[in-house]
Amino acid sequence: MTDVESVVIVDEIKTSSNDYTIGRLTLNKSKALNALDLEMAGIMLDALQRWQSRNDIVAVVIDAAGEKAFCAGGDIVSMYKSMVEANGQIPAFLETFFETEYTLDYTIHNYSKPIVVWGSGIVMGGGMGLLCGASHRIVTETSRLAMPEITIGLYPDVGGSYFLPRLPGKAGLFLGLTGGQMNGSDACFVGLADSLLASTEKDTLLNTLVEYTWEKTDSESLASSVSHIIETMKTPEELPNGNVETNMALINDLCSADNVTDVVHAILNADMSENKWLQRAQSTLAKGSPITMHLVFEQCKKGANMTLADCFRMEADMSCRCGESGEFQEGVRALLIDKDMSPQWKYKTVDEVPQSAIAHFFTSPWAEEQHPLAKL
Numbered sequence: 001m002t003d004v005e006s007v008v009i010v011d012e013i014k015t016s017s018n019d020y021t022i023g024r025l026t027l028n029k030s031k032a033l034n035a036l037d038l039e040m041a042g043i044m045l046d047a048l049q050r051w052q053s054r055n056d057i058v059a060v061v062i063d064a065a066g067e068k069a070f071c072a073g074g075d076i077v078s079m080y081k082s083m084v085e086a087n088g089q090i091p092a093f094l095e096t097f098f099e100t101e102y103t104l105d106y107t108i109h110n111y112s113k114p115i116v117v118w119g120s121g122i123v124m125g126g127g128m129g130l131l132c133g134a135s136h137r138i139v140t141e142t143s144r145l146a147m148p149e150i151t152i153g154l155y156p157d158v159g160g161s162y163f164l165p166r167l168p169g170k171a172g173l174f175l176g177l178t179g180g181q182m183n184g185s186d187a188c189f190v191g192l193a194d195s196l197l198a199s200t201e202k203d204t205l206l207n208t209l210v211e212y213t214w215e216k217t218d219s220e221s222l223a224s225s226v227s228h229i230i231e232t233m234k235t236p237e238e239l240p241n242g243n244v245e246t247n248m249a250l251i252n253d254l255c256s257a258d259n260v261t262d263v264v265h266a267i268l269n270a271d272m273s274e275n276k277w278l279q280r281a282q283s284t285l286a287k288g289s290p291i292t293m294h295l296v297f298e299q300c301k302k303g304a305n306m307t308l309a310d311c312f313r314m315e316a317d318m319s320c321r322c323g324e325s326g327e328f329q330e331g332v333r334a335l336l337i338d339k340d341m342s343p344q345w346k347y348k349t350v351d352e353v354p355q356s357a358i359a360h361f362f363t364s365p366w367a368e369e370q371h372p373l374a375k376l
Contacts (some may be wrong), residue, residue: 004028008043009065013210015058017168020214023051023060023241024206030066036126037075038097045104058214059226060111061206062130063118067142067199070119071127074101076152083329090365094323098157099372101126102312106376109133109308112219114226116209119143119187120199129158132192136226139184140199141236142329145192148179149325152290152333153343154322155295162311164296167191168253171244176296177255178267178281179288185242198234205233205297250278260297264350290347291327294358302362309376316366316373325361 007071009026025044027034044062051057064070074097082091107116108130117134119127123145131137131145139145147156147164156164156176164172167190174180175190187193197205208229217220244251254266267285272278285293295318303311322328328348347353364371 001366006043007037007040008047008048010043012057013206015210015212015214017058017213018215020058020217021054021056022206022209023047023057025060025062027062027064027071030064030068030344031071032075033072033122034064034066034127035072035075036101036130037078038093038100041097041100045100045107048104048107048111052107055217057113058217058222059114059116059209059261061118061209063202064121067121069122069127070117070143071124071130073125073148074158075126076154078334079323080329080337083323083332086323088324088326090320090324094194094320095372096303098249098319101129101158102316102373103336103376105129105133106308106312106373109159111135112252116205116226117203118202119145119193120202123344125150125156126158128156128160128192132159132163136195136230137187137193138195138205138230139187139193139223140197140201141184141238141240142199143182143184143187143193145182145187146179147176148284150177150179150284150292150296151331152335153289153292153327153329153345155292155299155318157259157319159308159311159315159316160306161287161299161306161315163192165300165304169248169252171248172253173255173300174251174267174281175244177264177285177288177293178286179284180243180277180281182244183240183242184236185240189242195230195233196239197230197234198236201233204315205230221296233363247275247278260294261350263297264293289327289343289345289346290332290350290353291325291357293350294353295361298358298362299337309373312376313364313371313373316371317366318361320365321361321363 011024082093115134120140142350175232
């Protein structure tokens with residue numbers, strides 16, 4: 001029996017062949033757009049760790065309740081409350097939350113069995129962390145993907161330091177700075193999704209995985225079987241028009257400078273009047289946190305040459321520093337608590353932020369051996 005009241009429904013579905021099983025994790029907080037909270041991350045991590053060692057589990061599917069969102073991000077309201085109570089210190093809740101979330105994301109990246117993520121609807125922030133590491137990342141014609149942390153004074157975490165600098169050209173830096181939204185075509189172009197399917201195909205995909213004759217169960221054969229099944233699914237009748245590919249030359253040009261100040265000014269001063277997608281990206285950057293602008297630039301520069309594990313360790317440091325700095329707290333207050341949409345950022349412009357202030361975000365609160373992600 002599955003617990004349909006649980007914030008994550010954990011299900012094991014017997015296949016029609018040889019006693020094999022499909023593991024299924026369904027995010028189940030549709031009214032909150034399936035925003036990932038600590039309990040959800042813990043349930044998912046526990047299930048994945050248990051299934052990892054079981055020979056009968058041939059694949060895992062991660063999906064979500066409701067049509068609107070796969071996962072709209074992390075549970076930042078709980079984080080806000082912990083920051084208010086901690087009063088300028090690093091909240092213990094944040095340490096626990098980020099340790100659990102990043103361990104979950106890292107586990108998905110390194111899983112020995114195929115993980116299919118059904119990324120339909122809104123996929124942002126923490127949702128991107130769940131999607132990006134999966135072996136089979138599916139988007140649909142309704143998918144809207146973004147790393148919009150610039151609006152709340154955080155930065156694109158959940159592995160963003162690893163995957164953003166590895167996108168084509170300067171796309172990662174641009175998307176991180178502007179919170180630019182991608183549709184399914186964009187996600188496939190930049191390499192953050194593998195397949196663009198019709199949003200009506202989820203049940204068909206699940207049924208086909210269950211009915212499939214599973215034979216060889218080594219990692220490579222399982223992944224190949226899942227890929228084959230996905231290839232038989234229907235694509236949308238009309239593919240969304242991508243925005244990133246058509247604007248790639250401009251994005252590369254705007255983000256070509258070797259410092260964040262020049263890049264930000266280039267984007268803010270460009271004439272975007274002919275293109276609504278670029279206008280929106282420009283507007284989001286203009287209202288965003290100047291501290292975040294620096295963090296995005298630095299994380300992309302550093303992360304480009306780091307391992308995934310080191311990126312997550314760096315992000316745990318950065319996220320906890322964000323928890324004590326006040327900027328993240330102020331961003332959440334303006335967006336979700338008071339909803340006045342008028343964050344009072346510490347610095348008015350990108351030019352005003354001292355390098356010493358940014359350097360602090362990259363210092364670890366822990367000794368190396370005590371780091372919560374030391375064992376990744």
